[in-house]
Amino acid sequence: MTGARHAALIGFSLLMAFPFLWMALSALKTNEELWNFPEVWLPAIPQWHNFLDAWNSAPFGQYIFNSAFTALVIVLVQTLNSAMIAYAFTHLEFKGKNLLFSLILATYMLPAAATYVPSYIMLADLNMLDSYKGLIFSNAASVFGIFLFRQAFLQIHREVIEAAKIDGASHWRILWKILFPLSKPSFATFGLISFVSMYNNYLWPSLIIKDEKLLLITAGLRQFFVQEGAYGIKWPLVMAASTLAVIPMLLLFIIAQKWFIKGLSDSGVKG
Structure with a gap:
């Protein structure tokens, strides 16, 4: 059974990795070899210069930096906001707490496209279009982050929090000196998922950012693909x-x- 399970996992792993492997191998082929797939799996002579040609044909370094920078800032802002909101829902008492949390979760069911028009109007009124400020501001909150951190905080023994309160620790200190160290795996998971999502985000950034110097890698790839109608055939x-x-x-x-x-x-710590 163990051997069959491992074989199945290896098969699924190869299936998931196949698109990337095919893309990387195609980057080393000539145009003719690429179009002769699957007859030609491997390039006869690896065309390593394709990577240098592509890099020199567009400012990909700038595009990658733009995406990495905005994604990192958004992750930091989302983490800070989500952690504080999750702390309020788990360790503070106020009227309507459960109802408010349910409403926040309900917004997660909204299609992202349904929020584009009102978000665009708000950014226009705030003069934040075509800027990183608008992109970061419009992604400052994460419902998934709030839910994930809330679940992590609920698993930590309340006795630890009560002891810290007795010692005079503030809410801020409890959050970042006690809850955060005990929930690091959840923070790392959220940070990775959010970073990948923001790095790969295409539709919303393409709607509010038009300056070519501010383009993210996703929009930069599209720009490269259609530039002067030439690169569309240089696969x-x-x-x-x-x-x-x-x-x-x-x-x-x-x-x-x-x-x-x-x-x-x-x-975190099971409790």
Whole structure:
């Protein structure tokens, strides 16, 4: 049974990894070899220069920095806001707490596209269109983060919190000196998921950001694809550019995988 289970897991892993492997291999092929797939799986002579050509054909370094910078700032803001709101729902008493939490969860069921028009109007009124301020402000809250941190905080022994209150610890100190260290896997899980989501975000940023210097990697890839109608037929360069865009995400997951897996299986101290 163990061997069959491992074989099934390996098969599913290869299935999930196949799109990236095919993209990376296609980046090393000529146009003719790429179009002859699946007859041609491997390039006869790896075209490593495709990566350099793609990198030099558009400011991908700037695009990747833009996406990484905005994603990092958004993750920090979302983490701060979500942790404070989750703390209020778990360790503060106020009228209508359960109703308010239910309303917050209900907003998670709204399609993202349904919020685009009112969000766009609000950013226009605040003069935040075509800026990172608007992108960060419009993503400052995360319902998923609030829910995840609330569940993690609920699993921590209340005696620990009561002891800290008796010692005179403030709410801020309890949150970041007690709850945060005991919930690090949940924070790491949320940070990774949120960062990947913001890094790969395309539709909303493309609606509010038009300045080419501020484009994220997703919009930059599209710009590269359609630029002057030329790169749409140079698929190896498109695949090379797409591979370059994915590499930061792979490195991030390799670094954070221990915390990510731990966060999925366990959150804080069971109580």
